[in-house]
Amino acid sequence: MSESASVVKTEPDVRVLFSPAQIAARVQEMGLEIARELDGTRPVFVSVLKGACMFQCDLARATPLDVELDFLAVASYGSAKTSSGNVRLIHDLRVDIGGRHVVVCEGVVDSGLTLSFLLDMFRVRNPASLRVATLLDKVPCRKIEVPVDYAGWKIGNEFVVGYGMDAGERFRNLPYVGVLQEA
Ligand code: PRP
Numbered sequence: 001m002s003e004s005a006s007v008v009k010t011e012p013d014v015r016v017l018f019s020p021a022q023i024a025a026r027v028q029e030m031g032l033e034i035a036r037e038l039d040g041t042r043p044v045f046v047s048v049l050k051g052a053c054m055f056q057c058d059l060a061r062a063t064p065l066d067v068e069l070d071f072l073a074v075a076s077y078g079s080a081k082t083s084s085g086n087v088r089l090i091h092d093l094r095v096d097i098g099g100r101h102v103v104v105c106e107g108v109v110d111s112g113l114t115l116s117f118l119l120d121m122f123r124v125r126n127p128a129s130l131r132v133a134t135l136l137d138k139v140p141c142r143k144i145e146v147p148v149d150y151a152g153w154k155i156g157n158e159f160v161v162g163y164g165m166d167a168g169e170r171f172r173n174l175p176y177v178g179v180l181q182e183a
Helices: 020-037 053-061 113-123
Strands: 014-018 044-049 068-077 086-091 101-109 129-138 150-155 177-180
Touching: 014 020, 014 150, 020 053, 020 129, 020 150, 044 053, 044 113, 053 068, 053 101, 053 129, 068 113, 086 113, 101 113, 113 129
Parallel strands: 044 068, 044 101, 101 129, 129 150
Antiparallel strands: 014 177, 068 086
16 A cells, blocks of 8 residues: 555544443443343344444344344434434334334433434334333433433433544544544
């Protein structure tokens, strides 16, 4: 590779909250807990793109069951750092979740508005059960009550990036979760 084509990698100014090793250990625990509760079933792990992508895939790998994966996408209009609650479905699940055990995977539950929208939509499809797993639960930020069955960690009002979560579409591929330091 020529010098001009070489990759310049700069370290982002991010304070690490949870290291890759901490995340791996916690996700492993969560996966085993879900496997115990859903033993003998073939659950569907669903996530809303894009923030939960890493968590969903790692959680599925940590769950020793025959797990099916599916994805949906929503558009949420608000500022870059907060959700407005005006959530609109732009890409639905492919799988019929009727009669299935569903685990909704989230990277972070903040106001709860996205999750509330999803759960309302899923409930009318008559799943056998509906559970929520999130890596991070920003409990103090809740605007609407939502059930969270499995939470990796409860955190405060921090704007987190990494491990799937972004700031302006950057930092999703950081292997850790951190807080972006203001310049
Ligand atoms: C994030 C996150 C959740 C949602 C939670 O998604 O992935 O889906 O916000 O916020 P809430 O509880 O206040 O609704 P975001 O809208 O940033 O899109 P992204 O997943 O594509 O990053």
